[in-house]
Amino acid sequence: MPRCIDGHQCPEWDRTEYGETALHIVVIGGGLMGTATAWFLLEAGHEVTLLDRNPELAAEGSYANGGILHAGHAAPWNSPAVAGQLLRWVGREASPLLLRPGRLPWMTRWGLGFLRHCRARDHEYVKALNTRLALYGRDRMAELRAATGIEYDGDQRGSMKIFRDRAALDAAQSAAEALEPLGIRSRTLDADGVLEQEPALADTRASLAGGIHFPDDESGDACRFVRELGRVLVERGASVRTGESVSRIEGDRSGVRSVVTDRDIIQGDRYVLAAGVDAPALVRPLGLRLPIEPAKGYSVTLPVDDGADVPRVPLIDEAHRVVITRLGDRLRIAGTVEFTGFDRTIRLSRVEVVQRQGLSNLPSLASRLDPDKVEPWACLRAVSIDGAPVLGASPIPNLFLNTAPGHLGWTFAAGAGQVVADQVGGRVTGFDRAGELSPRRFGLI
Ligand SMILES: Cc1cc2nc3c(=O)[nH]c(=O)nc-3n(C[C@H](O)[C@H](O)[C@H](O)COP(=O)(O)OP(=O)(O)OC[C@H]3O[C@@H](n4cnc5c(N)ncnc54)[C@H](O)[C@@H]3O)c2cc1C
Known part of the structure; x- marks a missing residue:
């Protein structure tokens, strides 16, 4: 049967x-x-x-993504907040999510589907589903690593979201605590706690409201x-x-x-x-x-040494929507969302946004970087209407x-x-x- x-x-x-x-x-x-x-x-x-x-x-x-396996950060982009902001991002080069007006006629059907799934209850449902898949994947990943022994600059020291804004930190703390019953461990930190986890952020101490550490997240070069x-x-x-x-x-x-x-x-x-x-x-x-609609993202990869200003813990800068991840002797900064169809062009204006926003957390490292050694990248993520x-x-x-x-x-x-x-x-x-x-x-x- x-x-x-x-x-x-x-x-x-x-x-x-x-x-x-x-x-x-x-x-x-x-x-x-x-x-x-x-x-x-x-x-x-x-x-x-x-x-x-x-x-x-x-x-x-899969060439140069942000490098974090983050079960604690598996929410879909669809949310009531994003639905409210979407039109404000049309054509705005410096925004974390950019809608190119030329693409709008091609994405009406997908766009309406995306908006339909922005309701709070859909967001919560998909977040829980994605989180469970991420946790299931974490265990399969450990088995795969053990079975193959492959090396990929992998690291299991977790990830940390960092905040400059107290209200945003409080909201993220509630969201992280709501994931605990699913098996996501997290710890909210004040600015000193953030520096204890990641001393490379010392230069920005004055502007830090705090952070949330997810000890079970991982990172590596995809x-x-x-x-x-x-x-x-x-x-x-x-x-x-x-x-x-x-x-x-x-x-x-x-x-x-x-x-x-x-x-x-x-x-x-x-x-x-x-x-x-x-x-x-x-x-x-x-x-x-x-x-499914393509959503372009950008990254930059920089060679780094073992200096005290180079972060070890993968960081998620929530305000700028960029991630900063160390991959062996390189640092990857990745982010932005651009709805521009199948155009894979690497636009320097967008590269610049990602690099500047990521490095704003690391002024000392930024001051000693060799701009000629920065490797820019852009690629398309496949995004479903419900996330x-x-x-x-x-x-x-x-x-x-x-x-x-x-x-x-x-x-x-x-x-x-x-x-x-x-x-x-x-x-x-x-x-x-x-x-x-x-x-x-x-x-x-
Ligand atoms: C900037 C950025 C940062 C990201 N950061 C993270 C992160 O930190 N953590 C995370 O979990 N995810 C991250 N992602 C998402 C993640 O990188 C992607 O979801 C993932 O790489 C998609 O994998 P894929 O195999 O579906 O697609 P792809 O890697 O694009 O693979 C599809 C493959 O299909 C091949 N193909 C297509 N058409 C044909 C054809 N006709 N014939 C033969 N081959 C074909 C292509 O050559 C390609 O290799 C990020 C993405 C971006 C853009």
Whole structure:
């Protein structure tokens, strides 16, 4: 008898009668989500082909992100406050969220969906769901680290939100305390407590209202992680095909028949689409409309030494909406949201905003930086209308999705990879809320 993957009353396409036989799975997309899924599929004994159009894995959204795996910071962007501010951000270069007027006509449908999910109760619901997935991912990440032994400048010393404004700190403290029942530990600190955790902030002591430390958060270089994992995949027998672009997915509502690339036609038993912002265009010809919009973000990476002015604890500057993370001998500053379609151009004005806002916390370090050694980066996050990722079975029986992790792809990667791999292989997944992340929630049937 077919059984339902997530234990809910499901339509036919969400059921599986698959056993534990080894299958050939084609994974499209070699960023964090695709590569992590490939790993868990391989672990389960399946044959895996991982495809990516770039010469190297993690060359797009997963190349230079903020580097924090932050279960304590997994709220969606949708919120009553953001809904109120959205129009004020149209065309404002220095704002943390920038809406380019030229994109507005293209994002009406998505924008209305996004606004619909800005109600307080939707925000709280998705925050709890994302937090649970992040916590599930933290455990899967620890297992993956132990199983592979890969190095990626990983660090497990937590993360710290810092505030200049007392009211913002109080509000964040209430929000952090509300996460405690879910298993998120946090400690609110005054300015001295913040400096005790992170002495590199000493120069800004006078302006600090305090901070919140999340001791169980982690950090690491996502790109290094993906590339190292890709190497392990190859060692363990997966076929990792880079520099090969998928031009179309052949099939119809009864199933995918093959994947057509610029070099080949590849057939598998099942297919996982983890192509980030390009996922919607690849499934549109099959009749699926994924409510996902690209949101550009920027980062800068700077070489650093062991000076006392270099932070060790990953920092989240809430007012400026930037994160500052040490990754070995580099410092990453990342942030901003720009709705500008598929334009991946690195605009220096936006780079400058991220760098200036991040370094405003670290004036001593800023004064001795060599501007020629700053590496700027921009890439697109795939954001769903409700702020939760899109994971699992699609209405097409042998096609599964792992996309729309938005600003939390590093945090979700191992958890989402495990959930999707379980569902592809027909196992009941250990993440009990997986059904709520299914594309079924958008009524795609
Ligand atoms: C500035 C910034 C800071 C961030 N900071 C954090 C953070 O601190 N913590 C956190 O948890 N998350 C963070 N994120 C989010 C995180 O980086 C992303 O959610 C994550 O990298 C997305 O991974 P992905 O695999 O879905 O997409 P991608 O990494 O974009 O991977 C998709 C892959 O699909 C491939 N592809 C696409 N189309 C095709 C095709 N037709 N044929 C073949 N291959 C194809 C692409 O080449 C690409 O490699 C940040 C994002 C940004 C932009």
